[in-house]
Amino acid sequence: MKVDTGFLESLRLGGEFDARLCMNCGTCTALCPLGLEILPRRLFRHALLGDRERVLGESEAIFSCLLCRLCEANCPAGVHIAENVRSLRVVLNGEARGLAEA
Amino acid sequence: MPVPIQSTLGMLGDNLRKRGSALPLSRRAAMAWTRGLDIPRGGETVLYTGQMWQMAPAINAMTHRLARFEGSRLSGLFGFARRMNRLVNLTPLLARSSAAERQAYTDRLRNIARLLKAAGIPFGYLYEDDLYAGGLAHDEGLDTVFVAHAKRIQAVLQRHGVKRVITVDPHTTNMLRSVIPKALPGFSVEVKSYLEVLAERAPPVRRSLDRSATMHDSCVYARYEGVLAEPRALLARGGVRLDETEMSGPLTFCCGGPAEMLFPSRSADVARRRVAQLKAANPEVITACPLCLANLSRVAEPDVRIRDISDYLVEAYAPAEA
C-alpha cells in the first residue's frame, strides 16, 4: 500500500469528508439498495489512510451510489455518507484528464 | 462493465458548460408548457421549473439507449463521441423521446400552475431564463461546471429581482435551497416547493376524491429537504387515503433514478424492488418527482398505476380547466 498524505487533503477540498466518525458497524451496507459493500466503510478507511490507488480503483462503486441517504438516515455515528461519496467523485473527476475543466 | 463513466459525464458536463443544459432542450421546448396560461414574465415570486419536468422524458430515452452500451464493445466509442459532442451536439441522437411522452410530463407543470392560481397565489415565470438547476453536475462531482452554472442562475435571479422561488420538483428545490447557497454565499432567495406553498395556504377542496393509494417519497424531498407532511396533508384533505409502505417517509426506498445514466440495469433492479414494495401496499402509486415517475414507470407492470401527485391535487383543488 502506498500512502499519499496529500490525498486526504484533496478530499477535504472536494467537500465535507467526515468519514473519521465511522465505527464500522455495517448498518449502511445492510440497508443500501445497491448492497454497496465497499462503500462507505472500507473505501472510507482506504481514503483516511491515504491509499489513493485503492480508492481510485473503486470508481464503479463510487459512481453507482444513488446518494439516496438511506444509509445515512440510520448511521449511528452520523456520518455524512452521501456527501463523502460525492467528495470522492470530485477527486476522481479531477484525476480523469479534462473532465472537470475544459 | 457500466456505461463508460468519464466519457458520459464528460458529455453532460460539456453540454452544461457550453449549452447551458445537460440535455438537449431548446428554449422553445422548455417554455412550451406555458401556452395559453398567461403567466406574467418575472416578478418577485416566480415559479421555477429548472427544466426537470421538460427533461425527464429525454433522460428516460437516453437511459434506454445507453443501456444497450452497457457491457458492449461499443463502449469504447464513447471517448470519441464525447470529443465530437463538443463540436456538434450529439446528445439529441441519444435522448430523443416521443412527443406524447413529453406532453404527458409537461402537463404536470400546467397542473401546478392551475393549482397555484386556484389557491390565489400570484407568481411569474422567467421563460427563457428558467435555467436548469445543475443537479446532475453537482451530484456527479463536476464541481467546476456546477459552480459556473450556479453563478449563471444567481445572475439571472438578480437581474429579474426575484425574491421568492416556487419549485416544482425535489432536485431543483434542493439545489436552490440547500446546495447553491452553500457554494455561493451571497445567494439568498426564499425557496419553497409548491407542495409547501399549497399546504401553507390550505386552499378549499372543490371535489373530494374518496380513494386510496400509496405514496412513494422521493429521497431528496424526504431526506434532504424534509418535505413529507405537506404532500400527505394535501392528499388527506383532498380525500386520498394513503396505505403506506414500511419504507416510506424518512425511510423511503430510492427509485433507482440517480444510477440510470451510468448503470441502467442496476438502476432498473432497484426500481423493480421499489415497485414491488409499493404494489404490496396499493397498486395505485403517487410520486412527487419527475425522475421517480419516469424510473418507476419504466419497470412497472400494467396492473400498477403510477401518477404524479399534481394529477390528484388538481382534481381535488382545481378541477376542470376554466
Ligand code: SF4
Ligand atoms: S452506518 Fe455509519 S458508522 Fe456504521 S459502517 Fe456505515 S458509515 Fe460507518
Ligand code: SF4
Ligand atoms: S447513499 Fe449510496 S451507499 Fe448510501 S444507501 Fe444510498 S446508494 Fe447505498
